Amino acid sequence: MRKRPPVVIVILAACALLLLVLPVIGLLERAPWSQLGHELVARDVRTAVRLSLVTSLSAAAFALLLGAPLAWVLARVDFRGKTAVRALALLPLVLPPVVGGVALLFAFGRTGLVGSWLAHAGIVLPFTTAGAIVAELFVAMPFAVITVEAGVRALDGRLEEAAATLGAGPWFTLRRVVLPALAPSVAAAAALCWARALGEFGATITFAGNLPGRTQTLPLAVYLELQQRPGVAVLLSLVLLVLSVGVLVLLRGRWLTPRQR
């Protein structure tokens, strides 16, 4: 027999769901459906979409390239101060993105800690597409670290031992044994990083500025268009909504749940 849940819990749960769903409905209700096709092909909309795809995919790739090795170190190597290192690696998850953007300016800005050296070498990040990617990378990388670290911890160490006893070198083992076994968590990490990078706003506008085609990603375009052409803002929001729902659907397909061995 199914137990009836307490009424209070059901009411609160319904409120939670309404709070999450109503904004989406509001967005759909305001969408300029009749002009959708026309607006979608408008040049500035396409520019923002293309730039967002380029920056978010690059940021996700770098997040994996750098975050996965850090995750491996955190899962497999014992060293002093590991807790502190992990906390630092996950800091952007809780840090307000605007603060992240200010911090990035002081580190990689033209007069920043490292940025002043980079500037001598002719590399300037603020106001460039590369800067937008760095801002997105900063907020997205923790997702790669968390997800891949959990994957590495769940690995069966005996597989690697077996490979070693069969004469495989560490590099060969990594490529042929560890990485295939990690594929699900790497894929989940990629999707999460990409979604986070795609939605990045605060760090980007603070660190990289706002210029269509160069640093004005979709969320920035939504924010600025809302003041000028609300219809376009709604449309850009719909693009982001569709992409986000896409990520959720992909993640549901067994990536989020650990694969049974």
Next chain:
Amino acid sequence: MRRLTAVIAAAAFVLAAGCSNGGGARRQVTVFAAASLSDAFKAMTKPFADAHDHDSLTFNFAGSQQLVAQLQQGAKADALATADQPTMASVSVKDRSDIPAVFARNRLVIAVGRGNPKHVQGLADLTRPDLKVVLAAPVVPAGKYARQALAKAGVNVSPVSLEDNVEAVVTKVGLGEADAGIVYVTDAKAGRNVDAVQIPDVDNVVAAYPAVGLRLGSQRAGGEQFVDFLRSPSGQAILRRFGFLPPK
């Protein structure tokens, strides 16, 4: 179960108490104001309170176009001050309690780093490829004025960023990330780590700041009093101190 209900009841009570705060206490007058007015308006808090029964001012500073967008989306405010008249005109007549009146004017300068390290002499220099120029976005009044000045001077600039309010332009120049930006005279005066390069009168643009009381908030009288205060001798003295020009 009973304890949970008690917690919810307590939370609801606290929320309700927080919302209905008021009866007899000092009034909170909410003023939406253009970002460039930040310093001058903050300095008015105390003089205004002294003159008006300790009414306290709460400010929301942003680009004028953003303030109007917020009002159109249902934000509550008692007074609005924008950096140009077209943006003010986009506020619906039924939301305003009066006809907007200009209370101050402003002019443009080129903001550069302290000591003008890149030797910027005038608007024509802003086309130099070694300069990173930041402007306010065209929807922002300061951005619109800057484009008018550049057009008058016949200068075609490729900015590296279009900021969503004029304060962000000052910040980017002050931090040394940008070499130059077009801002108001008052921005370069406010001790923000920037120096000002003058723009000659023939190319310069005069920004007119209108203010009006709104019917959207709960303190309509307070909003109108603040607008009157702006045009009063003490309000004008403060504006002058921060570098604003008289309304005419």
